Amino acid sequence: MFLSLGATTVRAQLAPKITWRQLATTKFEEVFDASRNIWSQKANFPAEILALQGQQVRITGYMVPVDITGKVYALSAYTFSSCFFCGGAGPESVMGLELAVPGQKFKTDQVVTWEGTLVLKSKPGMGFHFTLRNSSEWKD
Amino acid sequence: MLSSMLWGLRNLWTRRGQAMAQAVLVAVGMGAAMGVARLEHASDKALVDELEGVDLILAAVGSPTQALLASVFHLDDPTGNVDSAWANQWMQHPAVARALPLAYGDRVSGIRILGCTPDFYAWKQVALLQGRLPNQPFEVLAGARAARQLNLEIGSVFHGSHGTEGDAGDHEHHPYTVVGIGNTRGQVVDGLLMTPLASVWAVHEDAPADYTAVLLQTKSPMAALFLPRSIRSSGMGMAVSPPLEVNRLRTLLDQGSQLFSIMSALITVVALVAIVLMWWNFSEERRAELALLRANGATAFQLYGFILAPFAGVLFAGWGIAWISQFVWTLPFWPLEIPGGQWILLDGYLLLVGLLSAALLALVPTYQMLRSPIHTALLDA
Numbered sequence: 001m002f003l004s005l006g007a008t009t010v011r012a013q014l015a016p017k018i019t020w021r022q023l024a025t026t027k028f029e030e031v032f033d034a035s036r037n038i039w040s041q042k043a044n045f046p047a048e049i050l051a052l053q054g055q056q057v058r059i060t061g062y063m064v065p066v067d068i069t070g071k072v073y074a075l076s077a078y079t080f081s082s083c084f085f086c087g088g089a090g091p092e093s094v095m096g097l098e099l100a101v102p103g104q105k106f107k108t109d110q111v112v113t114w115e116g117t118l119v120l121k122s123k124p125g126m127g128f129h130f131t132l133r134n135s136s137e138w139k140d
Numbered sequence: 141m142l143s144s145m146l147w148g149l150r151n152l153w154t155r156r157g158q159a160m161a162q163a164v165l166v167a168v169g170m171g172a173a174m175g176v177a178r179l180e181h182a183s184d185k186a187l188v189d190e191l192e193g194v195d196l197i198l199a200a201v202g203s204p205t206q207a208l209l210a211s212v213f214h215l216d217d218p219t220g221n222v223d224s225a226w227a228n229q230w231m232q233h234p235a236v237a238r239a240l241p242l243a244y245g246d247r248v249s250g251i252r253i254l255g256c257t258p259d260f261y262a263w264k265q266v267a268l269l270q271g272r273l274p275n276q277p278f279e280v281l282a283g284a285r286a287a288r289q290l291n292l293e294i295g296s297v298f299h300g301s302h303g304t305e306g307d308a309g310d311h312e313h314h315p316y317t318v319v320g321i322g323n324t325r326g327q328v329v330d331g332l333l334m335t336p337l338a339s340v341w342a343v344h345e346d347a348p349a350d351y352t353a354v355l356l357q358t359k360s361p362m363a364a365l366f367l368p369r370s371i372r373s374s375g376m377g378m379a380v381s382p383p384l385e386v387n388r389l390r391t392l393l394d395q396g397s398q399l400f401s402i403m404s405a406l407i408t409v410v411a412l413v414a415i416v417l418m419w420w421n422f423s424e425e426r427r428a429e430l431a432l433l434r435a436n437g438a439t440a441f442q443l444y445g446f447i448l449a450p451f452a453g454v455l456f457a458g459w460g461i462a463w464i465s466q467f468v469w470t471l472p473f474w475p476l477e478i479p480g481g482q483w484i485l486l487d488g489y490l491l492l493v494g495l496l497s498a499a500l501l502a503l504v505p506t507y508q509m510l511r512s513p514i515h516t517a518l519l520d521a
Binding site: 064065066067068069070072074080089091094096105107108124125126127128 | 187188191192194359360361362364365366369382383384386387388390391
């Protein structure tokens, strides 16, 4: 009975808001990816982050356009110019976005809060270590 | 109602000069909206066509937008040259899937000679119309449009020159020979002359064998995001991110087209107001005759049709003029491949909005007419 009560309370609550600082607790190591013949980074997620795997979360970040059609974006902890060109940013500071409603257009460095399902991949291959699936824009 | 509408149109004919002026005003407003929509569509398509498969551009340090416009669209001067030894390191980087080094050659009657590698032809999906691809220095593949403009055939020989044709900088010692003519995907490369990198380098013997830019495709979006920092910090050049630059260009274009849309909406509104005023005056002048009509049993509906017909006529004419004229005024942008003949949803939408506003606005003079009592109006008859 307690369990079912607990479940309903969680459902009624907002998806927890996660921070880039939390994600930055992830440790990365260089591994050689023989199938693609490149060095890539393997993520070792701490228990606290692993617990969020597949969970509905909210996160705020800067929009970074990833393709020229303007339909694919990543979310970043830093503005594009300050992170990717000047240093300080690692793979933990960026998250792939899979939009629930594709086709929305955003400006570079626009600040947006997203709600979606967090997917963690320790060896993401072509993708990102962190991905937010089925993301929808969150407005307070 | 139909016969009253015909009568209304006949009345419009008696004022055709005024009506024509209003139709032209409507056409200017609507035509601007149609043209902007087409330009936006075309420039979006051009951006995607030209940049497909380019995740990063290596270029000399300078304005990223300039580097992009120069190395992909050939619309601006390059930011400089990049050292080829330095660039080769990045071209062989494991996260790079494909690298297309480019070297700018001279121009022939304003048409660029572009030094490139065979991969470039594959990337641009060159479809040969005649001949073959170049494999020796000073052999040239002419884009179909460039070949048309310069009247080139297989075997044609030409010289490159600095700046404009006939100036002192002709490179007489290094003739180029056309070995192939081909259609390419995208409009830009179609207007270029392509040759192996070695020819461009041989012409400028005194200068080092450098690249003007290198187009890179990365193996993952993550690499496209993180490589620029390492490239920049290695000191000799910069990496431009096309998605970022295109996002910036789109933002600018959007602002421009918004301004244009507001202007075209304003012009259309002015045109509509002018039409209302014309028919208001008309119903004032013809008060007596209209009153006679009503005395003879014309319904409000018929009067409405009498007023609506010329309204709709003017708007339809304006829309038609706009539709035809947009073929003409988008002509200067021809290389952008304007889908002018294509029926765009917007055109239909404009027509619908135009006719709906005619239906609404025609209510004003109709109301004006019905409001005046028949008996006083008849006094003038």
